[in-house]
Amino acid sequence: MIVGAGPSGLTIAQTIASEGGDVLILEEHPEVGVPQHCTGKVSVNAVKELELEAAGVLARVSGAIFYPPSLKPLTIARGATQALILDRRIFDQSLATKAVDAGATLVTDTRVKRFSVKPDGVTVFFERKGKKGKVKARLVAGADGAASATARLAGIYSKKRSEVRISIQREVSGVQVVQSMVELYFGRRWAPGFFAWIVPTGRDTARVGLALRPNAPAPAAKYLDDFVENHPIAREKLGGGRILTESRHIIPTGGVLHRAVSDGVLVVGDAAGQVKSTTGGGLYYGMACAKIAGRTIVEALRGSPEAVLREKTLRSYEKEWRAQFGGEIAFSVRFRAFLDSLSDSEVDYLFNVIQRDASLIRRIEVDGDIDRQSKVGVTLLRYVKYVIKKPGLMFKLRKVFPRPNLT
């Protein structure tokens, strides 16, 4: 049984159902993919690797423009399309159709409240339209997002995993934004503890949002209003725009659960912290880990009912996803900690260092990989370490990356 019909849960469901397994997905919302809180950026590489049908493509982007507090832009671009911007309602619903076509059962409007693991299986208690019910399962896969109840109920929620950023995003129309680029804006006034973004979704439409550390002095909506109305670059692009929708959500930034499996339970996607702390991106990691989880479950279901419930049986999922993504996510957590430690003038200093060296920018463009940021991240930090003239900044870098090779 799967808790949550997001991309991770639906990918597990499809993987199991297409191998002939019996799968039930319970989703708390009445409609899959709604409400939308996500910017929907997914790399072209991820789409290929995961063999996804790119349903709901709103825009294609080939790079990013970074605006540091000094406002001097840094453009990192490639000729070809690097990423797609998706309508998550359409994308998630296409995943749901595939899972159901493969034989999975999807029940919406149903919230999982708790479960109990017994030697003969897991009993899952849910609430549907005000009525309580229960269902018996051989195991539970928690794909219930950043605020996962499954991880808490299984006793594997960790303090690090609870570290989050608070995000707000608006869909706007009547704006003039660069069509093929995402734009990221840095500065403590605009988005302390993260950044603000403008992402094109159509000819005159965009997603505008930001995220903040939870103890920021004002609510996220105030920061977003300030950004839209007063940021010297952004206000020129967004002025006169109309707000179509607004959403708020949390982004896990503290890294992964110490354990993503326990007796009768495994946890996947945002629920497990399988997210890049640098940007909050979690679609690729979540779906890639969900495929691993699905294969592990298929294998586990071939064993005896007692064996399925043992944590040991699910360990190959734990081993494989950590081998593939654990290092990348850990790097992103450190990189975020380094960014968080910087003052605006230090951010400007670092951007200046990069902007002065055209060959470095070229290397970032060539080596940059949205899904595996550590390669270009280490290149960048090594370069910065070599040219840094500020002892305070060097101290901050060494504090987060104590090893000489900065890994």
Ligand SMILES: Cc1cc2nc3c(=O)[nH]c(=O)nc-3n(C[C@H](O)[C@H](O)[C@H](O)COP(=O)(O)OP(=O)(O)OC[C@H]3O[C@@H](n4cnc5c(N)ncnc54)[C@H](O)[C@@H]3O)c2cc1C
């Ligand atoms: C503002 C913002 C922008 C983002 N932009 C990007 C981006 O551009 N690219 C990217 O890769 N990632 C992005 N992300 C992250 C991305 O949205 C997540 O990583 C992704 O949605 C995780 O998928 P998931 O299936 O693990 O969880 P979710 O998509 O959160 O799905 C979890 C599902 O579980 C359901 N659920 C929760 N609890 C229960 C319960 N008790 N019972 C039943 N159902 C339940 C929820 O309703 C939901 O449908 C962004 C996140 C935010 C907040």
